[in-house]
Amino acid sequence: MRIISKEDFNKFVNSLIKDDSLNVIGVKAKGNKFAFGQLESAGELRLDYDVTLLPPKKYFFPQRETLVTYNVANGFFAKDPADFKPTILLGVHPYDIVALLHMDEIFRETKSDPYYFEKRKASIIIGVNIQNMSKWCFAPYMGCATVDYGYDLMLTDLGNRYAINVGSQKGEALLEKYAKNVSDALARDIQLVGQKKREIMNMSQQKFNFDTELIPELLSKSYEKSSFWEKHAEACLACGSCVLVCPTCYCFDVKENPDLSLKEGERIRTWDGCLLEDFAKIASGENFRPTRPTRYRHRYFKKGKYLFDRFGFISCVGCGRCSSNCLPDIANPVNLFNDMYNEVTNTGEQVAPVAQPDVSIETEGNINYVPKLATIVKKVPMSYHETLFEIKLDDGSNLNHKPGQFVQVSVFGVGEAPISVSSSPTKKGTFEICVRKIGSLTTKLHTLNKGDKIGIRGPFGNGFDTEFLKGKDILFVAGGLGIAPLRSMLNYVLDKRADYGRVTLLYGCKEPREQLFGDEMAALEKREDVDYKPSVDWCPENELWAGNIGVITTLIPQVNFDPETTYAIVVGPPIMYKFVIADLKKRNVPDDHIIVSLERRMKCGVGKCGHCQINQIYVCKDGPVFNYSKIKGVPEAL
Amino acid sequence: MKPKVAFFDFAGCEGDELQVANLEEELLDLLDQVEVVSFREVMKEHSDNYDIAFVEGSCTRLQDEDRLKEIRKNAKYVVAIGSCATIGGINSLKNYQDLDDVRRTVYGDKANLFDTYAARPIDAVIPVDAYVYGCPITREEFLHVVKALLLGKKPDIPNYPVCVECKKNENVCAFERGQFCVGPVTRAGCNSCCVNEGTICWGCRGLVDNPNENSQKEVLIKYGLTVDDAINKFKLYFGWQERKR
Numbered sequence: 006m007r008i009i010s011k012e013d014f015n016k017f018v019n020s021l022i023k024d025d026s027l028n029v030i031g032v033k034a035k036g037n038k039f040a041f042g043q044l045e046s047a048g049e050l051r052l053d054y055d056v057t058l059l060p061p062k063k064y065f066f067p068q069r070e071t072l073v074t075y076n077v078a079n080g081f082f083a084k085d086p087a088d089f090k091p092t093i094l095l096g097v098h099p100y101d102i103v104a105l106l107h108m109d110e111i112f113r114e115t116k117s118d119p120y121y122f123e124k125r126k127a128s129i130i131i132g133v134n135i136q137n138m139s140k141w142c143f144a145p146y147m148g149c150a151t152v153d154y155g156y157d158l159m160l161t162d163l164g165n166r167y168a169i170n171v172g173s174q175k176g177e178a179l180l181e182k183y184a185k186n187v188s189d190a191l192a193r194d195i196q197l198v199g200q201k202k203r204e205i206m207n208m209s210q211q212k213f214n215f216d217t218e219l220i221p222e223l224l225s226k227s228y229e230k231s232s233f234w235e236k237h238a239e240a241c242l243a244c245g246s247c248v249l250v251c252p253t254c255y256c257f258d259v260k261e262n263p264d265l266s267l268k269e270g271e272r273i274r275t276w277d278g279c280l281l282e283d284f285a286k287i288a289s290g291e292n293f294r295p296t297r298p299t300r301y302r303h304r305y306f307k308k309g310k311y312l313f314d315r316f317g318f319i320s321c322v323g324c325g326r327c328s329s330n331c332l333p334d335i336a337n338p339v340n341l342f343n344d345m346y347n348e349v350t351n352t353g354e355q356v357a358p359v360a361q362p363d364v365s366i367e368t369e370g371n372i373n374y375v376p377k378l379a380t381i382v383k384k385v386p387m388s389y390h391e392t393l394f395e396i397k398l399d400d401g402s403n404l405n406h407k408p409g410q411f412v413q414v415s416v417f418g419v420g421e422a423p424i425s426v427s428s429s430p431t432k433k434g435t436f437e438i439c440v441r442k443i444g445s446l447t448t449k450l451h452t453l454n455k456g457d458k459i460g461i462r463g464p465f466g467n468g469f470d471t472e473f474l475k476g477k478d479i480l481f482v483a484g485g486l487g488i489a490p491l492r493s494m495l496n497y498v499l500d501k502r503a504d505y506g507r508v509t510l511l512y513g514c515k516e517p518r519e520q521l522f523g524d525e526m527a528a529l530e531k532r533e534d535v536d537y538k539p540s541v542d543w544c545p546e547n548e549l550w551a552g553n554i555g556v557i558t559t560l561i562p563q564v565n566f567d568p569e570t571t572y573a574i575v576v577g578p579p580i581m582y583k584f585v586i587a588d589l590k591k592r593n594v595p596d597d598h599i600i601v602s603l604e605r606r607m608k609c610g611v612g613k614c615g616h617c618q619i620n621q622i623y624v625c626k627d628g629p630v631f632n633y634s635k636i637k638g639v640p641e642a643l
Numbered sequence: 644m645k646p647k648v649a650f651f652d653f654a655g656c657e658g659d660e661l662q663v664a665n666l667e668e669e670l671l672d673l674l675d676q677v678e679v680v681s682f683r684e685v686m687k688e689h690s691d692n693y694d695i696a697f698v699e700g701s702c703t704r705l706q707d708e709d710r711l712k713e714i715r716k717n718a719k720y721v722v723a724i725g726s727c728a729t730i731g732g733i734n735s736l737k738n739y740q741d742l743d744d745v746r747r748t749v750y751g752d753k754a755n756l757f758d759t760y761a762a763r764p765i766d767a768v769i770p771v772d773a774y775v776y777g778c779p780i781t782r783e784e785f786l787h788v789v790k791a792l793l794l795g796k797k798p799d800i801p802n803y804p805v806c807v808e809c810k811k812n813e814n815v816c817a818f819e820r821g822q823f824c825v826g827p828v829t830r831a832g833c834n835s836c837c838v839n840e841g842t843i844c845w846g847c848r849g850l851v852d853n854p855n856e857n858s859q860k861e862v863l864i865k866y867g868l869t870v871d872d873a874i875n876k877f878k879l880y881f882g883w884q885e886r887k888r
Contacts, residue, residue: 035813037815037820038819058813068811069811241855242804242827243803244804245804245806246806249807266672276811278807281802281807283802330810332827419796446796448796
């Protein structure tokens with residue numbers, strides 16, 4: 006521990022500011038509140054602040070950030086390497102330091118986010134122990150009121166001097182270069198710092214009535230208590246304030262920003278929030294979390310359960326910003342969890358802390374936000390609103406996808422949308438996507454022609470387990486456009502026909518004109534080694550239809566299969582799954598013999614942006630293919 | 644061939660058209676993309692041959708409906724611009740009063756010569772393809788909508804409240820400054836421009852799709868507004884939308 010007088014500390018700060026190679030950020034007054042901002046002089050620094058309006062994450066994960074630039078002539082490009090200077094953050098409270106450590110783990114899990122880490126790695130954190138605690142702060146209960154790690158330097162105010170804990174070589178070097186008259190701490194200073202830290206532990210005006218380590222278990226017992234969530238969320242304005250000010254929230258949206266030439270532009274990411282109404286809405290208009298109580302519940306579950314299960318930490322540091330920014334005053338986690346504790350224990354239920362989950366965070370390279378340029382080599386109309394596009398990557402590579410995976414398709418000026426691959430990986434050189442004209446991107450895609458350029462990222466997701474399914478009988482059940490992802494697996498199986506057992510395809514559409522891949526279906530009808538049964542919900546009088554009439558489930562009693570050896574692969578619109586699964590179960594198909602593929606709003610494709618999340622699962626990364634036995638207990642899934 | 648665009652005004656102050664006229668350098672870039680065939684505020688020429696019609700102002704008389712329908716017939720796309728055209732605007736304040744009184748107040752003893760009816764946004768009369776909200780509109784959003792139409796995509800207009808932008812801009816909440824704001828129920832997209840400047844959100848962009856109006860009124864009252872004043876806060880811009888809900 007070191008000691009510096011306040012006078013020399015101010016000189017230290019001013020000499021940092023004077024160095025043009027550094028970007029010096031500190032806590033300053035903003036109205037009657039505080040905010041991190043560019044420091045002009047040491048005099049502006051307010052280390053006695055209670056809490057800042059926004060947490061310091063805005064310097065690493067900014068409100069608005071360019072991910073990709075594009076021009077129609079040459080394609081997509083990574084943002085120019087930022088010419089940013091190392092950022093020194095002065096006056097970060099311990100809870101915000103812990104929050105940054107949370108963000109570090111989240112942004113490097115599976116794939117690392119290059120834009121976050123380029124800034125994070127170039128930063129120097131100078132923390133300060135809390136002198137005034139916001140009345141909403143409950144950091145002591147979350148174990149985040151003081152911290153021994155995560156900073157380069159940590160200051161403690163000792164009246165006429167600061168005690169400095171050096172946390173890193175970078176911190177040491179900074180002191181050496183810019184500070185004068187730094188001495189080693191005396192025993193009395195060490196004792197004083199210890200006392201200050203103990204005082205901080207008693208500063209909170211909030212009070213938890215139970216041990217916060219019970220939070221994950223309390224949540225587990227409260228998911229289904231819909232009246233509890235409705236009561237707490239009744240006044241929710243769905244304004245997103247609670248999540249936008251949160252130091253550990255990281256959901257984002259990605260938007261296209263073309264310039265006026267319409268030939269160039271940028272793709273940006275902006276903060277998003279799971280409390281906002283359209284957060285889980287997809288192009289077809291389906292909203293997977295349409296009500297305020299379900300979104301409100303999702304926030305607490307994400308913080309207290311889903312991230313705990315994945316990372317082993319409760320993703321709340323107790324800063325109290327959500328509480329202080331909520332106008333109807335319903336966002337305070339202390340109030341909610343105390344009420345939850347009462348609700349659960351009033352029924353006599355015992356709540357014990359759950360075991361820490363096994364955590365291993367693996368990183369396989371960086372997220373690539375830059376699409377590869379690709380060319381539409383063929384465009385085949387499939388129905389009045391669906392088209393098959395055959396696509397070739399311009400670098401000549403194969404997509405190397407697995408059946409059931411999806412790609413993110415970019416259209417210049419419009420943006421990016423997840424679309425499942427429709428062709429089998431056995432088809433080399435090009436791949437196919439079958440697209441329904443439904444949102445902006447797919448509508449625009451339909452106006453493009455052979456030779457036009459698009460962008461492709463991926464493949465993403467897990468895909469079907471082709472190895473496991475070898476030797477098994479397969480019952481494909483496709484509803485409407487569900488045939489598109491299914492066809493990648495169907496064609497794979499047909500190309501390796503000897504590797505698989507009996508193959509049955511049940512394919513249902515609304516009406517005959519909606520049927521896709523008509524020629525291929527006609528060819529299937531002639532094959533001896535495939536049992537093909539089509540159906541339409543209804544057939545207009547003037548159209549011919551030789552197949553079954555009725556919803557897809559009416560086909561299930563008509564086919565012969567052995568539930569012991571058969572695996573059903575079901576893909577269709579969200580409404581279809583529960584009916585098909587119920588009827589398969591009537592035919593004694595075990596749960597773990599049912600495989601589904603789910604559709605959600607997948608923005609980033611790598612389990613970061615949060616849009617496709619169903620309870621603890623990221624559809625883009627953990628799916629889109631799921632074994633039914635694994636998701637039947639996941640309430641938001643089907 | 645460049646799409647032809649035309650501007651029309653109904654009951655309003657023409658402030659939105661002024662925002663377009665004031666685009667400065669960007670106006671030239673815009674004119675690379677479109678041909679303006681009618682714009683009373685800046686040019687004499689007029690043509691009925693246009694692809695995109697931008698309509699400012701609300702419809703406050705039965706006879707204006709014919710003109711709107713004519714515009715709809717001529718245009719491939721109709722874009723409502725400004726509060727009056729998109730949500731009825733402050734013109735809808737008169738809907739809370741007796742319309743004969745309104746006529747007498749404005750036209751005195753000639754009141755009988757002038758017809759009026761409840762002020763309404765133009766989509767109460769004709770189908771509208773896109774909206775540029777605000778009083779006045781922002782140039783950025785106007786350009787955003789124009790670019791979207793030219794690219795053949797749906798404009799990306801937020802369905803979340805102004806609070807989102809306030810938080811991103813790190814504003815001190817108007818309520819924390821002792822002011823009363825309807826940002827929590829008002830459609831964002833203005834980059835919280837009024838609150839950034841130290842004032843409040845008046846609601847000029849109208850309500851989000853599913854506002855929690857009861858909660859917002861309770862918040863206004865909790866922070867010290869009278870019930871009547873809280874209701875008045877909602878009348879200023881939300882009159883037409885509130886009546887529809």
